[in-house]
Amino acid sequence: MSARDADVAVVGAGVVGAFAAYYLARAGVRVLVLDPEPAGGASAGNAGLLVPSYSHPMAHPQMLVEGVRALLGGSGDIALRRPVRPATLAWLGRFAFAARPGRAWRAAPRLAALADRSLLLYAEFAATEHLDIGLREAGLLAVSRHRRTLDTQRRAAVRLSHVGVASEMLDAAAVAATEPALGPVAGGVRFPGDALLDPLLATRAALTAAERHGAVLVRAAARRVRHASGRITGVDTDTGPVATTTVILAAGAASALLARSAGVRLPVEPGYGWSLTVPVAAPLLRHAVLDLDAHVVIAQRDDRLRLTGGMELGGPPTPPAPEAFAGLRRTASALLPGASLDGTEVRWCGARPMTPDGLPIVREVRPGLVAATGHGQLGMTLAPATGELIATDLTARSRV
Template identity: 80%
Template sequence: MGGGCGVSGREADVVIVGAGVIGAFAAYYLARAGERVVVLDPDPGGGASAGNAGLLVPSYSRPMAHPQALAEGVRAVLGGGHDITLRRPLRAGTLAWMARFALAARPGRAWRTAPRLAAMAARSLRLYTEFADAERLDIGLRDAGLLAVSRDRRTLDAQRRTAERLARLGVAAEVLDPAAVADAEPGLGPVAGGVRFPGDALLDPLDATRAALTAAERHGAVLVRTAARRIRHVNGQVTGVDTEAGPVAATTVVLAAGTSSVALARSAGVRLPVEPGHGWSLTLPVAEPLLRHAVLDLDAHVVLAQRADRLRLTGGMELGGPPAPPTPERFASLRRTAAGLLPGAALGEPGDQWHGARPMTPDGLPIVRRTRPGLVVATGHGQLGMTLAPATGELIAADLTARSRG
């Protein structure tokens, strides 16, 4: 994967700010369509694209803004949140975002918008396979399926009802009793049952992001390792980007910089309803295959995903407050959850800790649209960045190439 630092005087059809998985696939599809593309990022493939679980999950097609998540948010405000917690002191912007989240979490609304996410997720899964085959690049893709388990029957009943609604959108699911869970995952400890989503998949998130960038460069995109400072615009028309290495002129700017998109969009007079959702992961070395599926512990809200000799544990989300690394207890909790689910596994090695921020919208839907002449925003994918990246990139490329040829 290349990258230079000289940008002053450079011109492009499209400048993409952000080389995470969203920006990488936007660059790939635009470059493949023949557009002159420049990608700007001081740390290509970093951010949330590096440390997530690597899940491709049509089973997550219900947007996060729904009544159950709202109830968890209320518990977080009161100090008893489990899946969602709050950093204090709360910023005014976080409080405003939470108010919009509450409005978006009206009963029934999430299921009215879920078909859009399900269609994008299904499209992305097909595109990942086509991409890996066409470019002959290994992204660690496998049809692992997701197995959601719990020790509590009420929690399982709620997951079963969600699965029934998802089935109407074409998302396959199977309800498993304890014996069937043991057959599917012999290494798991006792649970009350589970719900399996066989259409979900798993990949290596960093490998996939780097592969998309490599393929974009093969097709002519230029990757420049520098940070964007502001969006350039004249009389309402975006004209390029000012970077730490100088200005870059462009007909269109695609803003795909995750949570950093908020400040950059503001420099162009655009306000984005995006809040950083701080997350963390712990990656442990393992000596043997432990899991056949990606496993979601519904009780602790922790995902276990194994790739070769690594087991990645992800879970939790923290909103608000000043940026700060997670406490040691966050990582210790992940390890305890994994040890409880896999009682026979040797998980004592220190492992690699990661933390970062996902771009969260109040309604749980990504922002992928033109917000002013010459500026396309592609952010707010939340927990679905990996799942929706190829479909997002394809959508952006189709729109921009149609406009340039229209």
């Protein structure tokens, strides 16, 4: 197979695109993967959580309140970059409609099933391909200093139990016994079925395995999807054209712009997030820890902690203010009072692809054009199941 002709062109070599390429190549499909910076983007800097406990979509009434607060300039879990673009306002309108009571919980079983499937596929992938992805059944521990916040989290955990997400309620003493390094909290909710991996290692491993099975990785940026007479004919890149009859858009938030070049509008808005990685001298945490008060996740891998939190919608792709990173460090220092977090830090920021209803778009959006985007905060969690779904669908319909 040449680097200019394939059955399928996967645009985007983040974790979703990598696993789509892997499962297609394993099925014998001729696959090209197009990306100027493979394994970059949100796949490189996220917390590495695999979280069936996040199966409640983001579009729900409580998050709508956060959105209104952000629009008015208040503080909260999300913020709006200003000036607010008309496209962002339109997206927020669709988000408000999707956040009506009860809708998110009706979607939860679908997300939980995909998340459970992905966890199985990650373990199978690591064993079959003999590649290290840093997979660890760590569990997630959500903690708060406030009983009202804990009560809200516990009610959500009870509802998640109806879709198969196990949880355990912990009082302050139980949290201290489970995670001795944590400072005083009112209690927590433990999700033992959640897991942790190294996101960069996992993405690179999926690309390596895809290439083992025949996929070709091309370091090129897609500029537009070519089509004629209602059919996909290829992709124009910054290094020349690629001929193909099937394109998979797995380019994160950039997928919307590429889809538009093919006459398709995807309701995907960039949600800018950031993380801070700091070295630590000793093991501190057994679980990944979610601080419900500050909306910050702390995940330990070997000799480093990765701190992630916050999100900004809309606006230009500019780095967050230095205060955003300082806030992550303050939260970690308060939550881990005995830890030394003074080492050299590594900062990261990037865009997550957000949909108004909080559900990923994984389907053919026009003949020969498949969307695999809109995973929001669940890209790492849902990547293998997404790749498997796409490969199964395309090969079953003999499209490739």
